[in-house]
Amino acid sequence: xxxxxxxxxxxxxxxTVAKAVAGRIGxxxxxxxxxxxxxxFAALRRGVDPADEAKVAEIARTFELGMGDDGTVRVDGVxxxxxxxxxxxxxxxxxxxxNSGVRAEMRDRQRAFAKARGGAVMEGRDIGTVVxxxxxxxxxxxxxxxxxxARRSKEVTELSYATVAADLARRDALDQGRADSPLxxxxxxxxxxxxxxxxEEIVDRVTDALDAGSEAP
Ligand code: DC
Numbered sequence: 001x002x003x004x005x006x007x008x009x010x011x012x013x014x015x016t017v018a019k020a021v022a023g024r025i026g027x028x029x030x031x032x033x034x035x036x037x038x039x040x041f042a043a044l045r046r047g048v049d050p051a052d053e054a055k056v057a058e059i060a061r062t063f064e065l066g067m068g069d070d071g072t073v074r075v076d077g078v079x080x081x082x083x084x085x086x087x088x089x090x091x092x093x094x095x096x097x098x099n100s101g102v103r104a105e106m107r108d109r110q111r112a113f114a115k116a117r118g119g120a121v122m123e124g125r126d127i128g129t130v131v132x133x134x135x136x137x138x139x140x141x142x143x144x145x146x147x148x149x150a151r152r153s154k155e156v157t158e159l160s161y162a163t164v165a166a167d168l169a170r171r172d173a174l175d176q177g178r179a180d181s182p183l184x185x186x187x188x189x190x191x192x193x194x195x196x197x198x199x200e201e202i203v204d205r206v207t208d209a210l211d212a213g214s215e216a217p
Contacts, residue, residue, distance in 0.1 A: 002027060002119035003134075004210070005127035008141035009172050009183060011148025013194045013202060014123040017141060020203045022121035025210065030067065030113055032124035032131075033093075035106050037084035038065050038075050040092040045075070050092040057101025065109070087159065090167065094174040097125075103180050107131050125175055128186030137210055138189040141202070145169065147195045 004027070006018045015031060022029035040050055042063045048055045066074035072081045083089060096102055103126075110131050114120040122131070128138030143151075149165035156164055175183040185191060190209050194202050 001114060002136050003114050003132045004119075004121045004206075005132050005135040005138045005186065005189075006121065006123040006141065006206075007125055007128050007139070007183065007186065007189070009125075009148065009175065010168055011152045012141040012143050013151070013199070014141055016199050017139075017194075017202050017206065018121050018123040020199060021206050024203065024207055025121070028069070028113075028117045028120045030110065030120050030122045031071075032106065032110055032122060032127065034067065034073055034084060035065065035109065036097045036102070037089050037093050038073055038080060039063070039102055039106075040089045040096040041080050041084050042075050043096065044088060044092060045078075050095050053099050053101065056096055056099055057105070060099075060102040060105040067113075085156075090171075094171055098174065098178040098180065100180045125183040126181035128189050129184055130181045133186065137206070137213060138186045139206055139209075140185045140189040140191045141194050142191065143193060143195040145172075 004021060006014050006021070008014050019029050039056065039060045042059050043050050043056050046059065048059065050056060064076050068074070072079065073084055074080065107130065110122060114122065114132070124131070128135055128140070145165070145168065149161065149168050152168060153159070153161045153164040190206070192202055192205055
């Protein structure tokens with residue numbers, strides 16, 4: 001099973017790079033952030049407080065999540081592709097992602113996803129540290145906070161740059177500071193600062209590292 005783990009903070013370029021690497025080497029791609037967002041969406045839709053640990057963990061264990069190859073996301077049979085990226089879910093997702101019951105279930109689903117498909121390019125916060133510490137290649141993408149906020153701001157046109165930057169800083173602190181599998185650089189990870197690099201250049205560095213790894217004795 002070939003697993004490539006790509007971790008890093010929001011706006012570091014994970015999704016774009018992970019999709020491109022998956023396309024180049026012919027492996028399926030999994031956006032694990034979308035899974036945590038889907039749990040948050042399911043909780044909000046049922047009127048459950050995202051901070052209610054027991055109820056939200058129960059939702060994570062029992063809800064129906066469909067991640068399409070085309071990037072569509074279905075939650076309990078409803079298309080949630082757009083809404084999981086919206087401000088309500090973005091506000092609620094950090095507390096959901098800090099819930100250990102939710103994380104245990106998501107880890108199981110992520111490992112099962114890769115196992116069923118013979119591997120995957122998986123992006124998130126804890127893929128190289130916790131979900132697949134023995135991945136063939138672990139990559140940690142980072143970029144200056146202003147660069148990351150500018151990238152996110154381009155995607156979320158309905159919010160001001162200041163709002164996006166403040167939200168990013170808040171989520172960085174929560175993701176790095178939580179007790180269960182915080183965002184961190186995995187042992188042996190290839191660290192790439194993507195601030196001044198094009199997507200092409202980043203993808204080249206990742207695939208070069210894969211080639212170098214496969215040539216090693
Ligand atoms: O990458 P994103 O912004 O869509 O992620 C949404 C949230 O989920 C983010 O606040 C961190 C969390 N997350 C996580 O805790 N572990 C992962 N493997 C992926 C995302």
